[in-house]
Amino acid sequence: MIRSLSAPQLAFDIIVATLCVLLRSVLPFDSPAGWIMLLLMGAALAIRRLSPAIALAVAWAGAIIQMSGMLPPDAANLAILAVLFATARYGTPLVRRLGLASAIVGAVIATLYFLATGFTVALSTASAFVDAIPQLVFALVFSLGASLAVLVLSWTVGLLVRTADLARDNRRAAELSAREVAIEQERNRIARDMHDVVAHSLAVVIAQADGARYAAAANPDAAQAALATIATTAREALTDVRGLLAQLRHNQGPAPHPVxxxxxxxxxxxxxxxxxxxxxxxxxxxxxxxxxxxxxxxxxxxxxxxxxxxxxxxxxxxxxxxxxxxxxxxxxxxxxxxxxxxxxxxxxxxxxxxxxxxxxxxxxxxxxxxxxxxxxxxxxxxxxxxxx
Known part of the structure; x- marks a missing residue:
């Protein structure tokens, strides 16, 4: 329920929420319910990335207090859009579903609340209600469409951003996996070359050394020839090994290969x-x-x-x-x-x-x-x- 945020991220969210609350508090409220609603919306805005689930619950609490006090729509309600975005962007699958349900249910409730507070005269008597039916139908359709568009759009944008981030992470993971495979293949290639060079050279050196050891007393010339072959083979092996080690150290291209x-x-x-x-x-x-x-x-x-x-x-x-x-x-x-x-x-x-x-x-x-x-x-x- 609580996500891991860095200190700068958490500080940024709290500062932004605090500034929004201070800017809105310049205009006073007529009732204490307005101040409570403002503080709750500010708190939801501050913790939307830290805990989208708690932020959604706090935003609902603020909206309920706002409606219980019969307060009109307020600039503080913009925090709801940020919370819906956060539920889709950072929330778990359950929180994302709750965010979408909140957007739809909230749009319906907001529409009914708008009609109840905006058409009090039309709803006072039966005759006035009948005369206002065309206006009520138009207001109902328009308000419901606008509310759904704004609230669901905020949630949808969050989901799109989440999908784009997941796709980018998958591409990075695929690139990393391909890089690891390439590195493993290169390591195996160098290991094969190292084995071929060292094993062959050492076999020749050992054979020549054994021959020189046995021929040293009876045939000094053969011993000298064997020692010369040992020196030549060792130098060639040393050159090949240095080339392979240079590839390991400096990530150079393949060294010249025998043909x-x-x-x-x-x-x-x-x-x-x-x-x-x-x-x-x-x-x-x-x-x-x-x-x-x-x-x-x-x-x-x-x-x-x-x-x-x-x-x-x-x-x-x-x-x-x-x-x-x-x-x-x-x-x-x-x-x-x-x-x-x-x-x-x-x-x-x-x-x-x-x-x-x-x-x-x-x-x-x-x-x-x-x-x-x-x-x-x-x-x-x-x-x-x-x-x-």
Whole structure:
């Protein structure tokens, strides 16, 4: 029943109501009922936003006292319009219904009160009443129409303002929800990129470090080459991570992404890390959109990185990239390490590959097949118009 108002809002309403009461009190009333009515209307005006229900009850009390004292319509009655507006603008569903009912019933009562006080002579005798029937009918219709128009219009304006505010709040909520979804999608994208960069780079660094450690005594040149590869890979990873962190800090656009032309360098990097890769590309490579190029690169990168980390190091990894009218097909096969148990449903890497494929409308399956772990993906290609 009591709404929450800020101190400035409450102070404003009280000051406005007080000024209205003071301005009306310049003209005196003939009876104490007039002063009581004025104070009640002023109180209703002051609390119309704080409690529309109480304000409506106080305004009705003032109107009843006014009619009981047979007082004519007064400027103080304008407070009723503000109260009706407040019931529709700020009130609960029950208060809004009571406000509309008050507007209709008040219009009827005001009309009857006007006729009773304005036609006392015509109502004094039967003959005078009969002669005044045309005037009474006209006054009844005109007064009722005017009263309904003024009172119901005040309530309707309040309802329209309330509806406009609700629509604006809904738009803001929708915009906020869309912004949160966009932020979550961007966060997931950066997380995928971070995982791809860090996991791949660390896998190469670990493999090279192990090789350098074993070859340090017997083959210093091989150890030096391994250390050089570690340094190069770490620098490239550091550059990529800095780019991703810059996007987080400064809300920059996406950093440059690897493309299909970088596949050969990726394969060579993994070969340098000790992973045998048999890369076969079939078909003529068509124009490929950037999103599809990134998806293909990241899927190949993650699949080869998993083979380096978890696969059998004695066997080569088969990488097949085939181009067709329906899109690109990717198949990566590597022998499982002896005694290893592989799950196709857990791990950020497998989840990331599946997300990469689904984001461009493709599909991916990863799991053990006999003594091999196979990653197979299909990436549909955009039309030539979309690529251009």
């Amino acid at each position: 299909l032309a970088d596949l050969s360098a990726l394969v060579q990097q993994l070969r340098d890390a000790g992973l045998g890769v048999d890369f076969v590309e079939r078909g003529e490579r068509p124009p490929v959109a950037t999103a599809q190029q990134l998806a293909i690169y990241r899927i190949v990168q993650e699949a080869l990185t998993n083979a380096l980390r978890h696969g059998n190091a004695t066997g080569n990894v088969g990488l097949q990239l085939e181009w067709g009218e329906a899109g690109a097909s990717i198949v990566v096969r590597n022998r499982l390490r002896g005694g290893a148990e592989v799950s196709s449903t857990t791990g950020h890497g497998l989840t990331g590959m599946q997300e990469r494929a689904s984001l461009v409308g493709g599909s991916l399956h990863a799991g053990p097949e006999g003594d091999e772990f196979v990653v197979s993906a299909h990436i549909p290609l955009a039309t030539a118009e979309a690529v251009s």
